Amino acid sequence: MTTSREVRLKSRPSGLPTNDHFEIVSVTLPDPAAGEVQVKNTWMTVDPYMRGRMYDGPSYAAPFQVGQAMDGGAVGTVVKSNDPAFKEGDTVQSGFGWREAFNAPAKQVQKLDTMGLAPQLFLGSLGMPGLTAYAGLMRIAGFKTGDVVFVSGGAGAVGSMVAQIAKLKGGTVVATAGGADKVAFLKDIGVDHAIDYKAGDLAKSVTEAVPGGIDIYFDNVGGDHLEAAIGAAKNHARFAICGGISAYNNIGAAPGPKNFLLTVGKRLKIEGFIVSDHWDLMGEYAKEMSGWIKSGKVQVRETVEDGIDNAVNAFLKLFSGGNLGKMLVKL
Amino acid sequence: MTTSREVRLKSRPSGLPTNDHFEIVSVTLPDPAAGEVQVKNTWMTVDPYMRGRMYDGPSYAAPFQVGQAMDGGAVGTVVKSNDPAFKEGDTVQSGFGWREAFNAPAKQVQKLDTMGLAPQLFLGSLGMPGLTAYAGLMRIAGFKTGDVVFVSGGAGAVGSMVAQIAKLKGGTVVATAGGADKVAFLKDIGVDHAIDYKAGDLAKSVTEAVPGGIDIYFDNVGGDHLEAAIGAAKNHARFAICGGISAYNNIGAAPGPKNFLLTVGKRLKIEGFIVSDHWDLMGEYAKEMSGWIKSGKVQVRETVEDGIDNAVNAFLKLFSGGNLGKMLVKL
Numbered sequence: 001m002t003t004s005r006e007v008r009l010k011s012r013p014s015g016l017p018t019n020d021h022f023e024i025v026s027v028t029l030p031d032p033a034a035g036e037v038q039v040k041n042t043w044m045t046v047d048p049y050m051r052g053r054m055y056d057g058p059s060y061a062a063p064f065q066v067g068q069a070m071d072g073g074a075v076g077t078v079v080k081s082n083d084p085a086f087k088e089g090d091t092v093q094s095g096f097g098w099r100e101a102f103n104a105p106a107k108q109v110q111k112l113d114t115m116g117l118a119p120q121l122f123l124g125s126l127g128m129p130g131l132t133a134y135a136g137l138m139r140i141a142g143f144k145t146g147d148v149v150f151v152s153g154g155a156g157a158v159g160s161m162v163a164q165i166a167k168l169k170g171g172t173v174v175a176t177a178g179g180a181d182k183v184a185f186l187k188d189i190g191v192d193h194a195i196d197y198k199a200g201d202l203a204k205s206v207t208e209a210v211p212g213g214i215d216i217y218f219d220n221v222g223g224d225h226l227e228a229a230i231g232a233a234k235n236h237a238r239f240a241i242c243g244g245i246s247a248y249n250n251i252g253a254a255p256g257p258k259n260f261l262l263t264v265g266k267r268l269k270i271e272g273f274i275v276s277d278h279w280d281l282m283g284e285y286a287k288e289m290s291g292w293i294k295s296g297k298v299q300v301r302e303t304v305e306d307g308i309d310n311a312v313n314a315f316l317k318l319f320s321g322g323n324l325g326k327m328l329v330k331l
Numbered sequence: 332m333t334t335s336r337e338v339r340l341k342s343r344p345s346g347l348p349t350n351d352h353f354e355i356v357s358v359t360l361p362d363p364a365a366g367e368v369q370v371k372n373t374w375m376t377v378d379p380y381m382r383g384r385m386y387d388g389p390s391y392a393a394p395f396q397v398g399q400a401m402d403g404g405a406v407g408t409v410v411k412s413n414d415p416a417f418k419e420g421d422t423v424q425s426g427f428g429w430r431e432a433f434n435a436p437a438k439q440v441q442k443l444d445t446m447g448l449a450p451q452l453f454l455g456s457l458g459m460p461g462l463t464a465y466a467g468l469m470r471i472a473g474f475k476t477g478d479v480v481f482v483s484g485g486a487g488a489v490g491s492m493v494a495q496i497a498k499l500k501g502g503t504v505v506a507t508a509g510g511a512d513k514v515a516f517l518k519d520i521g522v523d524h525a526i527d528y529k530a531g532d533l534a535k536s537v538t539e540a541v542p543g544g545i546d547i548y549f550d551n552v553g554g555d556h557l558e559a560a561i562g563a564a565k566n567h568a569r570f571a572i573c574g575g576i577s578a579y580n581n582i583g584a585a586p587g588p589k590n591f592l593l594t595v596g597k598r599l600k601i602e603g604f605i606v607s608d609h610w611d612l613m614g615e616y617a618k619e620m621s622g623w624i625k626s627g628k629v630q631v632r633e634t635v636e637d638g639i640d641n642a643v644n645a646f647l648k649l650f651s652g653g654n655l656g657k658m659l660v661k662l
Contacts, residue, residue: 052596226591241595243595244591255589256558256588256590257591258585259587261578262603263572264573264603265383266603267605267608268603269603270594270600270601271601272595272598272599274596277598
């Protein structure tokens, strides 16, 4: 018998969520049944896409259910095993985030070979957000050496990987973030043109940074960032639409890009994508990225909140710019 | 010495153009110089894209100049030739529209083999608008047999070709037009679901017509049509953005699609295009389309205005829905 606390969705938020939409509940875990393992989570992730799962509607990810624990990525340690495939002390990855510990069928957790790296990296640069960056940049946008890449949310978990991958592969990078600390981080990681979107006219800043225009836009933000990208696009530019965090908490519809019609004359290709269509790239990506991290060619930044009590706060900070790099909860 | 009348841009319109933005001026043509021909136009075309050329800004087509004759597609007859490549009576095609007659270097006009068909077809179904339909549907949107194709402006020069090509190649077609006459025409040409966008809730009409969603959207209209298409799109649908006539006369920016963010979850591919990138397809297209027209498999509808005095009216009617099929001026 073990006690665990878990975060449940208490009610569906309309607009920006608050702590009141969630509750933390203690549960007791029996010993794992045959074929099960018991895992104590050491890290869990919060990601912007989870906001979409708080709506009750058809989407690419099933909605969270009111009154039930939410789920999401986590890494942890097997503390009890009732399955021959796992033993106590194994480091594992699972979709059972938002809780301190859990029992699950052995098939629903994966052994994690950390390759000597910190395990939480597999929730960020070496996990879903990193692969999102890679798939969007390389496969959706079709990055080629010499491309001018504009990435919004450049200091975030996905954006900071887009920026660094593009630099390492021979691109010129324009990236936006909000505030001086984040802009300093962008410069640290080699971004050619780091723009504080809160500090001036965004569209003007982008066109002044790269008067010749952009070949690729990687969108994490939407809204005025997307408009600025359409305005700055070269003919035949490619847009990888990963998300639009500026609108995730909108009540009702968000305004679309007012200059959308430039799509015709500029022959833009705008493509939305979700990472789960691109897991086939994980092998090549993890190999390349782990090498870059080990050699110091890629810098990984994390913002860490402590304990399950702060998990909701960590999530909410994603929408107020409270994270530099990957937002994580240490359990 | 011959007299010709030509339509000049008198001032740049803001918003919907009126007759006051244009003037008709008589000019005298000398005999053609060495290497030149003199052509009497028999037909000229007016097309929505010409509105964009009335703005003074960088675009894919050079702006018309105030005080000068506009240009555009025309077919005509050589009346005097001072070049061995042409003789009197030759039927030719040129970019010297908006005028009754002209002198030009022989290299700037092309002999037209009408294949026994009416010459004005080469300004419509067998010309630029037809190729626009074909390139957008086949190359940009990657049409495949069985696709559900939604085309806005389905009774227009481009849209009516999109609808018929998609039907002949084994698609299901949803098309919109304004008013009962146009909807009747859509049914005549075999459209599966003909929607009068003026008669009800457009988005609802589309999803009711094809509850399973659309694979392809071919956009001539923009605005609420584009939004309805995003809403009705299946996962991985492809959008060929040809134009957005609903916004061509907007003063200031047009609102973008409010549901743009569905692009991510649905993994939509939205691509703008212009026909001049796709002239390489003209050979295969003209061969296929001329066969279809001769055999009666494709119906061509024209709305014809008479004489240069009505050329501006013909153009303006494009923006009030005054054309069924291709709008032409008979000179």
